[in-house]
Amino acid sequence: GAGVSQTPSNKVTEKGKYVELRCDPISGHTALYWYRQSLGQGPEFLIYFQGTGAADDSGLPNDRFFAVRPEGSVSTLKIQRTERGDSAVYLCASSPGQGGVSGANVLTFGAGSRLTVL
Amino acid sequence: AQSVTQLGSHVSVSEGALVLLRCNYSSSVPPYLFWYVQYPNQGLQLLLKYTTGATLVKGINGFEAEFKKSETSFHLTKPSAHMSDAAEYFCAVSASGYSTLTFGKGTMLLVSP
Numbered sequence: 001g002a003g004v005s006q007t008p009s010n011k012v013t014e015k016g017k018y019v020e021l022r023c024d025p026i027s028g029h030t031a032l033y034w035y036r037q038s039l040g041q042g043p044e045f046l047i048y049f050q051g052t053g054a055a056d057d058s059g060l061p062n063d064r065f066f067a068v069r070p071e072g073s074v075s076t077l078k079i080q081r082t083e084r085g086d087s088a089v090y091l092c093a094s095s096p097g098q099g100g101v102s103g104a105n106v107l108t109f110g111a112g113s114r115l116t117v118l
Numbered sequence: 119a120q121s122v123t124q125l126g127s128h129v130s131v132s133e134g135a136l137v138l139l140r141c142n143y144s145s146s147v148p149p150y151l152f153w154y155v156q157y158p159n160q161g162l163q164l165l166l167k168y169t170t171g172a173t174l175v176k177g178i179n180g181f182e183a184e185f186k187k188s189e190t191s192f193h194l195t196k197p198s199a200h201m202s203d204a205a206e207y208f209c210a211v212s213a214s215g216y217s218t219l220t221f222g223k224g225t226m227l228l229v230s231p
Contacts, residue, residue, distance in 0.1 A: 042221035042222050043208070044221075048218050056218060093161075106167065110161050111159065111161045
């Protein structure tokens with residue numbers, strides 16, 4: 001697509017429920033990133049995919065968080081047993097993934113999925 | 119490891135005044151530096167980036183930033199603020215073209231008529 005698309009744009013759930021957030025990156029972008037932005041904070045890195053594999057998942061806060069990208073395009077962030085502290089805007093970004101000086105990590109971000117856990 | 123400090127969570131200027139948003143970074147290797155802007159209910163948009171070479175980089179919408187290694191700074195400036203510049207601005211650093219971005223907490227720019 002023309003941009004990075006994230007669904008849903010808003011999700012309200014109850015504590016303890018399971019949530020899935022979807023990201024559709026720019027066509028042809030091999031790198032995909034998930035960030036979390038809490039109120040008053042900058043985006044915080046969660047996980048990075050290069051193709052189908054998670055190249056760096058060091059930002060996932062605990063084992064309740066999991067992400068997949070089975071075909072190297074669309075990615076789903078999964079949160080189990082949600083807690084109130086999980087409330088945030090979850091941002092997805094993609095990049096051509098080739099890096100290097102000229103293309104150094106120019107990420108294109110989606111508008112985010114706002115998650116509210118009651 | 120990399121980190122970013124943005125001084126001032128809010129900066130207020132009058133329309134037509136100079137905009138200065140401060141960013142200091144910490145990096146154990148030569149950094150790649152970025153400024154992103156976020157308008158309400160929109161994704162982050164790249165304003166400009168520094169990788170190597172010229173330390174003064176120009177971006178979109180009349181913004182520019184200067185990489186000063188001795189001061190570990192990458193402040194964002196614009197000579198004359200416009201009402202449409204009101205948004206939140208994020209400074210970010212990465213260790214290379216292949217590593218992930220670390221963001222600062224952001225600075226909200228308020229522009230008054």
